[in-house]
Amino acid sequence: MNSAATRSPRGAKVAVIGAGSWGTTFAKVLCDAGSDVTIWARRSEVSDEIQVAKRNSQYLPGVNLPKTLKATANLADALRGARLVFLAVPSQSLRQNLHDIEPYLEPTSVLVSLVKGVERTTTMRMSEVIHDTLDLEPDRIAVVSGPNIALEIAKEQPTGAVASCASIAVAQEVAQACSAPYFRTYVNHDVVGTELGGVLKNLIALAIGIVDGVGYGENTKASIITRGLAEMTEFAVAQGGDPITLSGLAGLGDLIATCQSPLSRNNTAGRLIGQGYSQEETREQMQQVAEGITSVAPVLELAKSRGIVMPIVQQVAMVLDGEMEPKNLGPHLATEDGIPRRELVLKRDSKPGWRRLFGRRKERTQ
Numbered sequence: 368m369n370s371a372a373t374r375s376p377r378g379a380k381v382a383v384i385g386a387g388s389w390g391t392t393f394a395k396v397l398c399d400a401g402s403d404v405t406i407w408a409r410r411s412e413v414s415d416e417i418q419v420a421k422r423n424s425q426y427l428p429g430v431n432l433p434k435t436l437k438a439t440a441n442l443a444d445a446l447r448g449a450r451l452v453f454l455a456v457p458s459q460s461l462r463q464n465l466h467d468i469e470p471y472l473e474p475t476s477v478l479v480s481l482v483k484g485v486e487r488t489t490t491m492r493m494s495e496v497i498h499d500t501l502d503l504e505p506d507r508i509a510v511v512s513g514p515n516i517a518l519e520i521a522k523e524q525p526t527g528a529v530a531s532c533a534s535i536a537v538a539q540e541v542a543q544a545c546s547a548p549y550f551r552t553y554v555n556h557d558v559v560g561t562e563l564g565g566v567l568k569n570l571i572a573l574a575i576g577i578v579d580g581v582g583y584g585e586n587t588k589a590s591i592i593t594r595g596l597a598e599m600t601e602f603a604v605a606q607g608g609d610p611i612t613l614s615g616l617a618g619l620g621d622l623i624a625t626c627q628s629p630l631s632r633n634n635t636a637g638r639l640i641g642q643g644y645s646q647e648e649t650r651e652q653m654q655q656v657a658e659g660i661t662s663v664a665p666v667l668e669l670a671k672s673r674g675i676v677m678p679i680v681q682q683v684a685m686v687l688d689g690e691m692e693p694k695n696l697g698p699h700l701a702t703e704d705g706i707p708r709r710e711l712v713l714k715r716d717s718k719p720g721w722r723r724l725f726g727r728r729k730e731r732t733q
């Protein structure tokens with residue numbers, strides 16, 4: 368595809384699927400960037416409130432949404448004519464949502480994941496789930512990720528993000544559609560690294576929340592953030608990601624935001640667990656998605672299959688499962704053999720191009 372042929376004009380029709388805190392905030396960004404936006408909500412009371420009152424009081428209390436934003440609970444209405452379709456539903460429901468939207472997609476629609484989780488049953492990233500479900504070409508699958516706490520952005524506090532697609536022209540089209548005065552979007556073509564940055568920072572934010580709940584101070588947290596970034600980078604590189612991406616907005620940037628913000632749901636969930644609440648009690652107290660909790664097991668499964676050691680994520684899993692006291696979580700635990708290891712060991716994925724992006728489905732079905 369060439370960029371002139373694919374660039375969405377200002378005012379182009381786009382759709383957002385999911386009207387929780389991020390879907391609604393992202394719809395506002397898209398409106399403020401000049402797109403013609405329709406957001407789809409599962410519940411008609413939510414779409415009615417957005418459509419009529421320009422509010423989403425459950426997820427963004429006190430925020431006025433743009434007058435131009437349209438909302439519906441009807442998928443066909445949301446998707447009609449939409450070149451870009453932004454997906455903002457929980458990771459574990461994405462596959463079902465994709466099946467639901469498939470009949471209404473335009474033949475050239477690009478699907479853009481805003482989701483920061485891994486599918487528990489398959490260990491797939493969201494772009495892999497899109498490919499697996501809809502069999503789209505890589506240049507019709509993109510992701511947007513970065514240090515993006517919804518409520519801050521809904522209040523127009525400035526931030527940045529990265530739009531990533533195998534086709535840099537499509538990444539530019541996506542970035543252009545979501546570049547508002549307070550939201551600057553960069554581009555890259557490292558879908559794997561961009562996507563995994565958003566998944567993995569949630570696991571480190573859980574660890575930060577846990578030690579915060581215990582009452583540990585800044586040295587512990589700085590060590591966890593730094594060693595967490597090393598774990599994130601080793602993991603992402605082994606899956607085919609670029610280490611540079613992990614030091615950018617979608618990696619380090621998002622890690623800092625999520626580990627520092629009391630608004631982060633993953634951080635909050637970790638803090639409750641660190642204070643002694645069980646995983647079940649924490650889930651009950653959380654009114655919103657904390658993707659990290661469901662991503663721990665599939666990430667560790669993938670790490671094991673690639674021979675990657677993730678001591679912090681492993682400890683988070685043990686605390687969640689009640690096998691370790693929160694106060695024992697820390698960056699100080701030795702590896703199994705007790706031998707001090709190097710600070711960063713990058714084992715690159717040797718698969719080239721598309722096999723790195725979406726190779727697992729092909730491998731499975733060949």
Ligand SMILES: NC(=O)c1ccc[n+]([C@@H]2O[C@H](COP(=O)([O-])OP(=O)(O)OC[C@H]3O[C@@H](n4cnc5c(N)ncnc54)[C@H](O)[C@@H]3O)[C@@H](O)[C@H]2O)c1
Nearest residue numbers: 386387388389390455456460482483515516517655656658
């Ligand atoms: N909130 C943020 O700051 C933020 C920022 C960046 C990315 N994200 C990511 O965006 C994704 C969505 O998170 P969110 O913050 O909007 O969550 P949320 O809890 O605020 O909202 C989730 C939305 O999904 C809907 N939903 C739940 N189950 C569904 C299903 N089976 N089918 C369709 N819709 C369903 C809910 O009704 C709700 O509207 C997550 O992967 C999250 O990691 C969130």
Ligand SMILES: O=P(O)(O)OC[C@H](O)CO
Nearest residue numbers: 513514515516631632633
């Ligand atoms: O609230 P969290 O923990 O899901 O984090 C929100 C965003 O991913 C931060 O970029």
